[in-house]
Amino acid sequence: MHKSAGHYANGVAPTRIPTDINGSDMTNIDTLAHASHLNQLESESIHILREVAAEFRNPVMMYSVGKDSSVLLHLLHKAFYPAPPPIPLLHVDTTWKFREMIAFRDRRARETGCRLIVHINQDGVAQGIGPFSHGATVHTDVMKTQALKQALDKYQFDAAIGGARRDEEKSRAKERVFSFRNAQHRWDPKSQRPELWNLYNARIAKGESVRVFPLSNWTELDIWLYIYREKIEVPSLYLAAERPVVERDGALIMVDDERMPLQPGEIPQLRKVRFRTLGCYPLTGAIESEADTLPAVIQEMLVARTSERQGRVIDHDPAASMEKKKQEGYF
Amino acid sequence: MGMEHEAASAIDAYLQQHETKSLLRFITCGSVDDGKSTLLGRLLYDSKLLFDDQLAALEGDSLRHGTQNGELDFALLVDGLSAEREQGITIDVAYRFFSTDRRKFIVADCPGHEQYTRNMATGASTADLAVMLVDARKGLLTQTRRHTYICALLGIRHVLLAVNKMDLVDYAEDVFRPIEVAYRELAASMGIEQVTAVPLSALRGENVSSRSRNLGWYDGPSLLEHLETVQLVRAADAIGFRLPVQWVCRPDQNFRGYAGQVVAGSIAPGDEVVVLPSGVRSKVARIVTADGDLPHAGRGDTVTLTLADERDISRGDVIAAAVRPPQVADQFAAHLLWMGESPLLPGRSYWLKIGTRTVSAQVTEIKHKVDVNTQESLAAKRLELNEVGYCNISLDHAIAFESYEHCHALGAFILIDRQSNGTVAAGTLNFALRRADNIHWQHLDVDRTARARIKGQAPACLWFTGLSGSGKSTVANLVEKRLHALGYHTYMLDGDNVRHGLNRDLGFTAEDRVENIRRVAEVAKLMVDAGLIVLVSFISPFRSERRMARDLFAEGEFSEVFMDTPLAICEQRDAKGLYAKARAGEIRNFTGIDSPYEPPEHAEVHLHAAERSAEAMAQQVVDVLLGQG
Numbered sequence: 001m002h003k004s005a006g007h008y009a010n011g012v013a014p015t016r017i018p019t020d021i022n023g024s025d026m027t028n029i030d031t032l033a034h035a036s037h038l039n040q041l042e043s044e045s046i047h048i049l050r051e052v053a054a055e056f057r058n059p060v061m062m063y064s065v066g067k068d069s070s071v072l073l074h075l076l077h078k079a080f081y082p083a084p085p086p087i088p089l090l091h092v093d094t095t096w097k098f099r100e101m102i103a104f105r106d107r108r109a110r111e112t113g114c115r116l117i118v119h120i121n122q123d124g125v126a127q128g129i130g131p132f133s134h135g136a137t138v139h140t141d142v143m144k145t146q147a148l149k150q151a152l153d154k155y156q157f158d159a160a161i162g163g164a165r166r167d168e169e170k171s172r173a174k175e176r177v178f179s180f181r182n183a184q185h186r187w188d189p190k191s192q193r194p195e196l197w198n199l200y201n202a203r204i205a206k207g208e209s210v211r212v213f214p215l216s217n218w219t220e221l222d223i224w225l226y227i228y229r230e231k232i233e234v235p236s237l238y239l240a241a242e243r244p245v246v247e248r249d250g251a252l253i254m255v256d257d258e259r260m261p262l263q264p265g266e267i268p269q270l271r272k273v274r275f276r277t278l279g280c281y282p283l284t285g286a287i288e289s290e291a292d293t294l295p296a297v298i299q300e301m302l303v304a305r306t307s308e309r310q311g312r313v314i315d316h317d318p319a320a321s322m323e324k325k326k327q328e329g330y331f
Numbered sequence: 332m333g334m335e336h337e338a339a340s341a342i343d344a345y346l347q348q349h350e351t352k353s354l355l356r357f358i359t360c361g362s363v364d365d366g367k368s369t370l371l372g373r374l375l376y377d378s379k380l381l382f383d384d385q386l387a388a389l390e391g392d393s394l395r396h397g398t399q400n401g402e403l404d405f406a407l408l409v410d411g412l413s414a415e416r417e418q419g420i421t422i423d424v425a426y427r428f429f430s431t432d433r434r435k436f437i438v439a440d441c442p443g444h445e446q447y448t449r450n451m452a453t454g455a456s457t458a459d460l461a462v463m464l465v466d467a468r469k470g471l472l473t474q475t476r477r478h479t480y481i482c483a484l485l486g487i488r489h490v491l492l493a494v495n496k497m498d499l500v501d502y503a504e505d506v507f508r509p510i511e512v513a514y515r516e517l518a519a520s521m522g523i524e525q526v527t528a529v530p531l532s533a534l535r536g537e538n539v540s541s542r543s544r545n546l547g548w549y550d551g552p553s554l555l556e557h558l559e560t561v562q563l564v565r566a567a568d569a570i571g572f573r574l575p576v577q578w579v580c581r582p583d584q585n586f587r588g589y590a591g592q593v594v595a596g597s598i599a600p601g602d603e604v605v606v607l608p609s610g611v612r613s614k615v616a617r618i619v620t621a622d623g624d625l626p627h628a629g630r631g632d633t634v635t636l637t638l639a640d641e642r643d644i645s646r647g648d649v650i651a652a653a654v655r656p657p658q659v660a661d662q663f664a665a666h667l668l669w670m671g672e673s674p675l676l677p678g679r680s681y682w683l684k685i686g687t688r689t690v691s692a693q694v695t696e697i698k699h700k701v702d703v704n705t706q707e708s709l710a711a712k713r714l715e716l717n718e719v720g721y722c723n724i725s726l727d728h729a730i731a732f733e734s735y736e737h738c739h740a741l742g743a744f745i746l747i748d749r750q751s752n753g754t755v756a757a758g759t760l761n762f763a764l765r766r767a768d769n770i771h772w773q774h775l776d777v778d779r780t781a782r783a784r785i786k787g788q789a790p791a792c793l794w795f796t797g798l799s800g801s802g803k804s805t806v807a808n809l810v811e812k813r814l815h816a817l818g819y820h821t822y823m824l825d826g827d828n829v830r831h832g833l834n835r836d837l838g839f840t841a842e843d844r845v846e847n848i849r850r851v852a853e854v855a856k857l858m859v860d861a862g863l864i865v866l867v868s869f870i871s872p873f874r875s876e877r878r879m880a881r882d883l884f885a886e887g888e889f890s891e892v893f894m895d896t897p898l899a900i901c902e903q904r905d906a907k908g909l910y911a912k913a914r915a916g917e918i919r920n921f922t923g924i925d926s927p928y929e930p931p932e933h934a935e936v937h938l939h940a941a942e943r944s945a946e947a948m949a950q951q952v953v954d955v956l957l958g959q960g
């Protein structure tokens with residue numbers, strides 16, 4: 001792995017000395033519970049990544065270019081340092097991502113020295129599947145869910161690491177860190193393996209696989225604080241800037257390329273917006289914001305009154321839609 | 332730029348505060364009826380962690396599915412899966428997150444019914460504290476006892492007793508106090524000393540995050556205040572540095588590091604360490620992290636160690652302080668919570684994962700099972716789903732370990748089914764059954780193959796089982812005579828003979844019978860190792876013990892010979908007059924009379940004694956042994 005001194009060296013190692021808030025005698029106090037929660041989350045995630053590398057034959061990390069992926073990539077570097085990460089990156093490209101995401105992806109893969117695998121569902125491309133012509137549901141199913149299954153089958157990955165967090169959505173709250181999938185990539189919420197302590201069961205039969213979520217116990221705030229503390233680079237789409245947008249069904253959609261059909265009377269307006277999640281640009285709503293620096297974004301989030309997933313068109317009704325998608329193999 | 336600077340310093344201050352913020356993991360115990368989901372939803376609501384869209388969804392859901400007549404139903408916030416919403420119960424462990432200015436909290440929300448004991452144990456395994464809910468109108472219930480036992484079993488030392496629904500008992504102190512007293516007694520009986528009792532109403536938000544005026548007589552903390560400030564006292568951490576090796580880092584020929592998480596003690600460069608189970612020693616050279624080398628590392632840190640000497644160390648080894656190393660053993664007494672759909676079978680081989688090590692293991696004996704509701708010890712031959720047992724476990728490799736009480740990371744394990752790959756049990760090690768660390772396996776140049784070769788025979792164990800008086804010894808004697816005549820080297824282990832010598836300290840209780848068989852099986856194994864054909868003639872009435880014996884041998888070495896003689900015939904013969912005594916009540920636990928005989932299901936040789944002569948049966952055994960049957 002390419003280790004640029006500038007990128008990771010903060011100058012100092014994050015403080016690891018347990019701090020007791022009450023200043024009482026530390027000798028009989030559980031020091032773990034008094035270490036900073038960010039350090040604890042980091043340690044837990046690194047432990048999970050090393051378990052994956054040690055126990056699976058052919059693991060992969062799902063790289064979606066978003067902030068959670070950026071954190072995962074950073075943790076991957078830390079887990080195996082000074083060796084290069086033994087786990088390649090996989091990006092399922094729906095061909096409708098923000099252009100900046102693709103440029104960022106290619107640059108970060110180059111800089112970190114990670115092997116990057118890009119998979120596109122060519123059947124979907126041949127059929128001309130897209131969010132405008134076929135709607136969000138069909139597009140997501142064909143270009144994302146089906147594409148992911150294709151990639152897993154093609155490369156025979158037995159473990160796929162993802163950046164999902166339990167705080168994102170109710171059905172995720174019950175998902176395991178090591179989430180078992182049958183040979184059809186399906187998740188059965190009723191027959192999950194019990195997961196005790198940090199003893200993860202990585203045993204599977206041929207054709208079966210495991211989705212691994214090292215960020216399970218992180219919240220959105222933890223992610224941002226960690227990005228800030230560790231100076232992790234994220235796409236500038238997260239920061240407010242003047243961008244051409246149109247308003248549709250209450251969502252601000254950025255006109256990222258000429259494929260976006262404008263309805264009669266619809267004129268893209270330059271507005272200062274940023275994105276709380278990144279995905280396919282036609283399906284990702286922007287929010288109006290003045291936060292053009294990382295601290296400003298964190299500050300804005302602290303007073304935010306809408307949750308992260310609202311920006312994703314995919315999660316809107318029916319109520320249990322995410323659970324259904326996951327059973328079908330969506331990440 | 333001025334505004335940005337301001338924001339940056341504000342966030343810096345905020346980040347700093349978060350850096351000193353600690354993490355508390357807790358589990359909530361109780362049933363939906365006790366208001367568990369409501370309490371949790373209320374905590375999320377009160378800590379202002381709900382966004383507008385989530386609140387809007389909650390209002391909609393409350394109208395559609397709510398149980399509060401259209402009022403906000405907080406339980407709906409936390410009941411995630413659609414199956415659960417329909418059934419109105421929480422069927423799996425869910426993890427919730429919230430934080431205050433003082434702490435971040437991870438909550439394991441678990442179902443409370445007995446058929447979900449495994450889910451509760453899962454949530455308890457990572458919890459520092461348990462919030463135990465009881466309904467003030469009902470007081471302590473069977474489930475309260477069960478939940479407390481599970482928490483104690485998983486090593487939780489702090490309980491917050493939340494006496495809920497105080498609004499329905501007129502906030503009466505004389506309802507609360509007796510419940511508190513009774514619970515303290517219950518918890519203490521299971522070894523939980525730290526109990527804080529809080530009267531509250533989750534539905535009305537009283538004493539949850541702020542004090543209640545209706546509970547003026549109560550001067551303790553609210554539930555949230557306690558969670559924010561409770562000090563986690565653990566037993567004096569008497570053990571030294573421990574790091575289970577998770578990953579060997581070898582980017583090139585010049586670097587060899589051992590990556591893992593420090594699970595106990597602390598370490599600094601120059602410290603002497605020992606690697607277990609091999610026992611090689613070295614010194615720590617560097618503590619490597621991506622943020623630079625560390626001058627020391629403590630519990631919870633994930634690091635990569637390099638040692639002063641080149642050593643052969645792999646995943647699963649434990650690097651420990653040389654001054655106070657952990658024990659190494661391959662047999663343990665342990666508590667097991669069975670989580671599999673099909674029962675635990677003693678003698679069956681499972682994968683056991685402990686720390687970063689996975690070995691092959693079998694439960695050699697279920698000493699007893701524990702009724703999770705009453706904590707009574709009950710005799711058991713198997714463990715069913717959600718049952719707890721105290722067991723002996725035998726591994727195929729020695730491992731470094733600590734008792735669970737002293738170190739969860741080196742005392743907790745899971746069992747994995749070899750066929751289904753499912754996680755079928757959670758276990759906690761109590762102590763080693765024998766000091767395997769004092770036994771050094773000698774590498775022998777003369778091995779079993781060499782010994783067998785010089786004797787010109789394939790060593791084997793013929794295990795004769797059957798009722799007393801069934802003719803086992805008679806037939807075994809004839810078999811041995813024939814084999815001897817054919818030039819084979821044999822030895823006969825007979826029940827009576829061995830009981831006069833090696834096993835003369837053993838009686839006829841169930842435990843002694845198990846030990847009797849274990850010793851004989853081990854002796855037979857040594858003899859087979861020596862190259863002999865061993866004939867064992869023992870009643871050996873229980874399948875589990877015969878399976879244990881069988882598992883000591885390699886495939887094809889062990890043959891079970893079932894002397895299938897009807898009880899009436901055995902009793903009629905009664906060569907030693909034992910049946911008469913048993914019938915008269917002078918001998919207890921006599922097989923066939925007041926103690927069961929479990930016939931083999933897949934014996935290699937099945938002898939029908941009622942139909943054939945002893946000589947014919949002996950020939951049948953010899954033919955099978957020599958591959959002519």
